[in-house]
Amino acid sequence: MNGDGVLDLGYARLDLDREARQGVPEIVYGPGKTREQIVGIAAALLDRSAGPVLVTRVAPQDAPAVLAQVPEGAYHADGRLLAWRPAPPTGFHVAVATAGTSDGPVAAEAEAVARVLGMTVTSVPDIGVAGLHRLLAEAERLRAADAVIVVAGMEGALASAVGGLVAAPVIAVPTSTGYGAALEGVTALLAMLTSCAAGITVVNIDSGFSAAMAAHRLAQVARKTP
Amino acid sequence: MNGDGVLDLGYARLDLDREARQGVPEIVYGPGKTREQIVGIAAALLDRSAGPVLVTRVAPQDAPAVLAQVPEGAYHADGRLLAWRPAPPTGFHVAVATAGTSDGPVAAEAEAVARVLGMTVTSVPDIGVAGLHRLLAEAERLRAADAVIVVAGMEGALASAVGGLVAAPVIAVPTSTGYGAALEGVTALLAMLTSCAAGITVVNIDSGFSAAMAAHRLAQVARKTP
Amino acid sequence: MNGDGVLDLGYARLDLDREARQGVPEIVYGPGKTREQIVGIAAALLDRSAGPVLVTRVAPQDAPAVLAQVPEGAYHADGRLLAWRPAPPTGFHVAVATAGTSDGPVAAEAEAVARVLGMTVTSVPDIGVAGLHRLLAEAERLRAADAVIVVAGMEGALASAVGGLVAAPVIAVPTSTGYGAALEGVTALLAMLTSCAAGITVVNIDSGFSAAMAAHRLAQVARKTP
Amino acid sequence: MNGDGVLDLGYARLDLDREARQGVPEIVYGPGKTREQIVGIAAALLDRSAGPVLVTRVAPQDAPAVLAQVPEGAYHADGRLLAWRPAPPTGFHVAVATAGTSDGPVAAEAEAVARVLGMTVTSVPDIGVAGLHRLLAEAERLRAADAVIVVAGMEGALASAVGGLVAAPVIAVPTSTGYGAALEGVTALLAMLTSCAAGITVVNIDSGFSAAMAAHRLAQVARKTP
Amino acid sequence: MNGDGVLDLGYARLDLDREARQGVPEIVYGPGKTREQIVGIAAALLDRSAGPVLVTRVAPQDAPAVLAQVPEGAYHADGRLLAWRPAPPTGFHVAVATAGTSDGPVAAEAEAVARVLGMTVTSVPDIGVAGLHRLLAEAERLRAADAVIVVAGMEGALASAVGGLVAAPVIAVPTSTGYGAALEGVTALLAMLTSCAAGITVVNIDSGFSAAMAAHRLAQVARKTP
Amino acid sequence: MNGDGVLDLGYARLDLDREARQGVPEIVYGPGKTREQIVGIAAALLDRSAGPVLVTRVAPQDAPAVLAQVPEGAYHADGRLLAWRPAPPTGFHVAVATAGTSDGPVAAEAEAVARVLGMTVTSVPDIGVAGLHRLLAEAERLRAADAVIVVAGMEGALASAVGGLVAAPVIAVPTSTGYGAALEGVTALLAMLTSCAAGITVVNIDSGFSAAMAAHRLAQVARKTP
Amino acid sequence: MNGDGVLDLGYARLDLDREARQGVPEIVYGPGKTREQIVGIAAALLDRSAGPVLVTRVAPQDAPAVLAQVPEGAYHADGRLLAWRPAPPTGFHVAVATAGTSDGPVAAEAEAVARVLGMTVTSVPDIGVAGLHRLLAEAERLRAADAVIVVAGMEGALASAVGGLVAAPVIAVPTSTGYGAALEGVTALLAMLTSCAAGITVVNIDSGFSAAMAAHRLAQVARKTP
Amino acid sequence: MNGDGVLDLGYARLDLDREARQGVPEIVYGPGKTREQIVGIAAALLDRSAGPVLVTRVAPQDAPAVLAQVPEGAYHADGRLLAWRPAPPTGFHVAVATAGTSDGPVAAEAEAVARVLGMTVTSVPDIGVAGLHRLLAEAERLRAADAVIVVAGMEGALASAVGGLVAAPVIAVPTSTGYGAALEGVTALLAMLTSCAAGITVVNIDSGFSAAMAAHRLAQVARKTP
Secondary structure (H helix, E strand, O other), X not given: OOOOOEEEOOXXXXXOOHHHHHOOOOOEEOOOOOHHHHHHHHHHHHHHOOOOEEEEOOOOOOHHHHHHHOOOEEEEOOOOEEEEOXXXXXXXXXXXXXXXXXXXXXXXXHHHHHHHOOOEEEEEOOOOHHXXXXXXXXXXXXXXXXXXXXXXXXXXXXXXXXXXHOOOOEEEEEOOOOOHHHHHHHHHHHHHHOOOOOOOEEOOOOOHHHHHHHHHHHHHHHHHOO | OOOOXXXXXXXXXXXXXHHHHHOOOOOEEOOOOOHHHHHHHHHHHHHHOOOOEEEXXXXXXXXXXXXXXXXXXXXEOOOOEEEEOOOOOOOOEEEEEEOOHHHHHHHHHHHHHHHHOOOEEEEEOOOOHHHHHHHHHOHHHHHOOOEEEEXXXXXXXXXXXXXXXXXXXXXXXXOOOOOHHHHHHHHHHHHHHOOOOOOOEXXXXXXXXXXXXXXXXXXXXXXXXX | OOOOOEEEOOOOXXXXXXXXXXXXXXXXXXXXXXXXXXXHHHHHHHHHOOOOEEEEOOXXXXXXXXXXXXXXXXXXXXXXXXXXXXXXXXXXXXXXXXXXXXXXXXXXXXXXXXXXXXXXXXXXXXOOHHHHHHHHHOHHHHHOOOEEEEEEOOOOOHXXXXXXHOOOOEEEEEOOOOOHHHHHHHHHHHHHHOOOOOOOEEOOXXXXXXXXXXXXXXXHXXXXXX | OOOOOEEXXXXXXEEOOHHHHHOOOOOEEOOOOOHHXXXXXXXXXXXXXXXXXXXXXXXXXXXXXXXXXXXXXXXXXXXXXXXXXOOOOOOOEEEEEEOOHHHHHHHHHHHHHHHHOOOEEEEEOOOOHHHHHHHHHOHHHHHOOOEEEEEEOOOOOHHHHHHHHOOOOEEEEEOOOOOHHHHHHHHHHHHHHOOOOXXXXXXXXXXXXXXXXXXXXXXXXXXXXX | OOOOOEEEOXXXXXXXXXXXXXXXXXXXXXXXXXXXXXXXXXXXXXHHOOOOEEEEOOOOOOHHHHHHHOOOEEEEOOOOEEEEOOOOOOOOEEEEEEOOHHHHHHHHHHHHHHHHXXXXXXXXXXXXXXXXXXXXXXXXXXXXXXEEEEEEOOOOOHHHHHHHHOOOOEEEEEXXXXXXXXXXXXXXXXXXXXXXXXXXXXXXXXXXXHHHHHHHHHHHXXXXXX | OOOOOEEEOOOOEEEOOHHHHHOOOOOEEOOOOOHHHHHHHHHHHHHHOOOOEEEEOOOOOOHHHHHHHOOOEEEEOOOOEEEEOOOOOOOOEEXXXXXXXXXXXXXXXXXXXXXXXXXXEEEEOOOOHHHHHHHHXXXXXXXXXXXXXXXXXXXXXXXXHHHHHOOOOEEEEEOOOOOHHHHHHHHHHHHHHOOOOXXXXXXXXXXXXXXXXXXXXXXXXXXXXX | OOOOOEEEOOOOEEEOOHHHHHOOOOOEEOOOOOHHHHHHHXXXXXXXXXXXXXXXXXXXXXXXXXXXXXXXXXXXXOOOEEEEXXXXXXXXXXXXXXXXXXXXXXXXXXXXXXXXXXXEEEEEOOOOHHXXXXXXXXXXXXXXXXXXEEEEOOOOOHHHHHHHHOOOOEEEEEOOOXXXXXHHHHHHHHHXXXXXXXXXXXXXXXXXXXXXXHHHHXXXXXXHOO | OOXXXXXXXXXXXXEOOHHHHHOOOOOEEOOOOOHHHHHHHHHHHHHHOXXXXXXXXXXXXXXXXXXXXXXXXXXXXXXXXXXXXXXOOOOOEEEEEEOOHHHHHHHHHHHHHHHHOOOEEEEEOOOOHHHHHHHHHOHHHHHOOOEEEEEEOOOOOHHHHHHHHOXXXXXXXXXXXXXXXXXXXXXXHHHHHOOOOOOOEEOOOOOHHHHHHHHHHHHHHHHHOO
16 A cells, blocks of 8 residues: 555545545445456455445356455345445435336445445336326335436437436436437437436446435435535 | 339429339428429329329428428328328227427427328327326326327336336327437437337437338238237 | 336336237337347246247347246247237238348338237238339239338338238338448338338338237227227 | 316416425426516416525526516526525535536536525535545535535546545536536536446536536435434 | 649549540549649640549539539539549440339439540439339349349348349448438448348448449459450 | 248348349348358258359358258358358459458458459558558559459558559448557548549448448449440 | 646636646637637737647637737637747758548648647648659659658548558547448548558547647657657 | 568568668568568568567467467567567667556557667556546656657556646557447547647557657658667
8 A cells, every 4th residue: 555545456536535525435346357356356345444344246257256355244245246345224215117128237236336335225126108197006115215217228218207306316327228210328318318307317328336325415415415 | 204103303203103112102201302393293192193192391481382382281280291192090099198398399390291181190299207197197198199209308217117017009200309418319319229128119319200111110010910 | 116107127117008908918129138128028927927028130040048037939030029928819811022132131021920919921022113013913912911021221112012002001111231332221211111002111220020010000000999 | 276286378288296295395497488488487476386486597688587576586697597485594514516617517506406496505616636635625615514515527536536525415417517528518518327336416518507416405305414 | 643644633633544544544532632623633634644534523503603614524423523524435235223212313323424534324212122113013124234234222122032132243332321220331331241142341330422433443354355 | 932032031021132132132141141041041042043052151050050951052161151052253353352361251351242243353461551662562453353352450541552553443342450549440441432533432441341342333334334 | 827837727727837837838729708708818828938839710700809909829710720920940840741631621730730730741632542653753752751641531542551651650630521321430440540551659539739739749759859 | 582672471571671771670460470470570570671570459368379480589478579689779868658557468568669769668558547646647758768758548648748748759659448338449549639738649459569669760761860
């Protein structure tokens, strides 16, 4: 570790200041890293920080080997998340809605990350706008949340419909669900960005992780403002 | 006129067979034609056919001069349509819904063409999904129609919502309403093509005319099948 | 089942009202679902609805296992469709034309879905515009249909040529046939949307299912209007 | 007004329920509306709601005529905003940073809307990453805010840099500043969506309005959570 | 003039060898050049070469002034071409077909350039595929030509249809005719490149000039091969 | 075979008129066809036509089985072409140039098809513009040809350089050689379409077949014109 | 001026450290700034720095008014550059080549900026690859330079050809010259990025300024290394 | 070998003049070449030139076989580079910075090529802008270099930040790191081209090789200028 709050592991340079700056230690993106590298990074972060340690997008076949070497962690299979030292509950409540069952894995990543960061999560799956009564039947549960994450592919219309129903922050996650003109999620992305419901915000395609982190930022401001 | 059902005016080659093949004479696209050419084509079509004669996208300043030389026509200003010899009512009923007021001119073109071709038109403007109760309040009027034309820009979500509410054919018209990521209508176009509501069909951006012509094809099959 | 006409299976939320709203129960998109989920959904729909039950895009190796558990169904291999309780013939007649043999699988999906929904189907394969006499030789068969589905990849020109020959509704399905500048179907999609033949409508790339559903909507209006 | 909380002015259908649903009356998008229509809508909203009334993107030459007929309003020239009955201060504090002076008009729209909705605004202009010390010198002012709106065109790198410095929610607004490969804001949009700083959210190109509305949603959750 | 067959006029560097290499002197692209520059270049080319001298895309208001200073030229208004010293007839015969009247100006450029280069031109306008009998009625005239230039916008389907009818070289020119999904000619361009008719070649959008030059190359090989 | 010059094999509809219309029987695109279908089509074409029969893009492992059942054919492995009854030499001479060795397979397809259709072929590989002297050293061989096919990926600059050196027709074939900004051949395609060398024509990405067919059309006009 | 080397003029925040960091004071982009703002910024930079002061893209009608208030400057009309206190000659020699006369204005900007920054500039205009002998005739002049800026639109092939001829750094500037498939410079940009000549670098479309600044960075390293 | 400095190996045409023109023999791109071809080319280049011989993008499993036949070479595994006869140190110093660990392989290629060409390389990995202090802590090491290669995917912001910190030439390499809106490196490419830091240059996506070659061109000018 050098004097700048940086720990150089050779294969990675950990930003140890991040916990102080942003309320959570650096979160590790799993793909492209070996099991050994994941073990090394997780162990170092557990050693040098106090908060939750997360590794995202870990394949099921890799999780046990890592957990065997870095104990007291858990693998959240649906969300493909490895996590240690989950945060205590913050009372911040996020609802995660999906348009269809194919959007499930992205939602699962958002939910797993949010839970490990201390949020309370309500799942509201499969309420796409082709059957509006399904959505309307869930309106109260959505309105009860402090923030709503909307996960949808294809034309992404659920984000606009939810945006018009709730007053809370809406974080829209386009997914690569669909084919042809869905353009691997670009259509949903563009549609969410041009939503007729004012004040919706958008993150990258398939990034349940980004949505959960955006909610984490919200949770911090909610806690801070009296 | 040659033996092939084609009338060569020098500046245009009229397809005189089209009325027999498709139930309406060739319809004239106004832009790029001089007033004199429009006069010549309209007069020739009135002379060589029996049905309605239409010229689309005619600027308000050009209409009076044409009507002065080809009498008994009318200019439908909202839809920028010049028309002579409107078809008698067919009993076919089309509803034209828009997401917002900016979509109005495209809807007006669809409505004007549909009326001249003998359809009964119900306008259902400004029912975008940011306020779902506006849409739900109009559900019965939409369900009463034989076909629904949905005109929407930005993210085009109205097409999916209407598609889920009605059993009739839905013809979606993306518009160039919006800015930035709306990409001059391409976003709405892609979104409508990937709608989660099954069996929606789509026409070109801003083409109220195409939607009305698609409805005209529907009206013919509706009339024909017992 | 809750009071909103929704059946929550845990892994899916079935829209039981859809049959009343749209004349056919919710149709299931197979990809991404396990055999067990397909079995569960199909059984539930058969139990709670009266009309045909369809699961699209089912791989040949998955069909027998599902049929073994949910009897009295059939697998339409060309169209990769699992179906139970086909609708009685409605008398609505749809022609399905392709530009070339590579477009066959998409046409097969459209045909299989249309037949299960009670339509009479005429196949008109391999009539691309590079040999116009092949198309002209089939003009009468195309004109005899209540609606024409045109399936074409590459430059998609068949849609325009058919659109000029028939008065009936034309539903164009772009396919991902071709390479290079065909851009996996985007070129055919754009070309069909800008067709010089008025009133053609378009559905998503490779979506034979969407075309059949659009024809189903037509069939309903045809039946309804006197 | 009908029973659904909708007021039909003929040229617009006002969603009167929105104030109850979302904490602020429907906000009017000025372009494409005549002065008379703006007068009519503003007067109706002032009459039927209790909160602030805003009309965005109003040209300077149109503002006086509207204000003359609908008194007690104000024109915020930099942000091209007409507003009546501004909200009382909520104590929610938003910082608005720009990368360069060309991003100023978009920031001005965000600031004007935010102020009218009761937020306290700190402007932090011209801190693009080509001179990092300018940004670092402002880090404390940025950290003091409850949320940060980052407005940047060209490569949009400021969003990532700010995202790494603050723990609060970051709302990134790409602008159409730049030429050539800036692709009228699409490059900044894509860059912000793929930011290496976790949890940044993005709104449409040049939409200062959307950013302010997203902040308004944040302010509501901040107020609500104890 | 230097020893390399290059004449440097200060504002342009003329490639005097081109006539020997390619059978026609360098052809001048008018836009962006002043009348004085056009006069200077045309005079120099007339002085230093033996063949036809052409300046393309010259506005009608600029032509008389140039012709007054460089006599014995002619302005071909439809094709916006200034030309001096036209080539004697070569006997090479090119047909120029258009899909619609909006494609006329691009065809006119192709025709004017082809005629000045000594080709015999047959115009076959307005034979788009929406009325196939118009095309079939002209099949013999198209087959009589040594090469066919097909000029079409929107979906560009005429190129495929002509390509299947004739054995001669087909040079397809996409035009920017159309709107929305026509993408200013890109759709026609892509469609022509993926034509199902084998051996069609394509030039740039709206470039009647390029098509005529491609025909000129053909004429040379036709003349050369015994 | 029906009366329209069409032979319906069930799995394909052969256009038997094509030989009369275009000087060569229909050419078969191999991918997506079974060995049995290729055998059936090839046998039928050999039976019902007089000229060469070609099947393109046949994998090496499929060729022997087909040749065993349809004798007297040959497999041109480099060009992945199966062919029977090659045309006698026509005396038409085509040069095929490539920019680099990676462009070889596309050039090989062009060469194989051209040879079977009776053309004399000169290969001029690996003369990309990064070493202009390699190109200049081959200028005479290129000039000796009746037509030049230029095969190049990446930035495709070779087409422009050759276009400036020869007077004959130039058919440019963009290839998918390269990575990143080469966009799988789209960059070379666009570059060739905007070449500064006048009169170059372009075919689809990686389509050596299309280039050879375009040359075949040239060969016919060359033969026909005296 | 605050303690961070930043001068806040209200309408701009000047980075006064930049001269120390990068060898030249901050350079001002003119568009979007009033004459008064340009005067203020230029005067401030002249006051607080020692090196050359430049304002780019200044319209001819604006230059005299600025020069009247900030004396001892000069307007370089071809390059639309206002400059004060030009750097003394550094001995670094840059050649600026263009493909055609339409690329002239972009080259002029590069040349003007380079000269004011102390570089010696050789102009080599109009040497596009359609006439390779023009390029080869200039090869020695290009090789004599320490760096070569290549300015080209359309297909941008000149960059590859020059890149193969010289050993020095090549900075390629794509221009928006051309139409249709030139896509306003995107085609040239992509082509230059995929050049077959190794080690070419690229800057933004039409940015003569960026090329000159890249050359300035080169000049500094050339001066520094012994 | 012919008289033009070209060696024709049948499967490749080596440009033997390149060493004289550009200071290094032709560098071989490995993919698509057999081991035998690589052996043949490497042996020929070693025989006919004096400088370093490099083959890029060689898979680990292919390297030993080549080295066994062409001795005295080395395989640089991280950079996938085979090299013989490395250049003596030139004293030119290049720093290679990455934004994250996923950018490592591209940086490794740049570093390996640079070292074989005689440059001194400093690696500065994992300094992305989400933790600016990591970058600032390395500023002096970056400033000490004669040129900086910045390797970054996702939004590519590191290039702008480094560009503002150093006066030396900056060569930006976008990588395909990231997903969704990262568009396989296109987003980073566009962002780097529109950087707010003046004078940054850009090479193709993932092309560490191009960056090293651009640095090699710089090294030559640095050496040459006194």
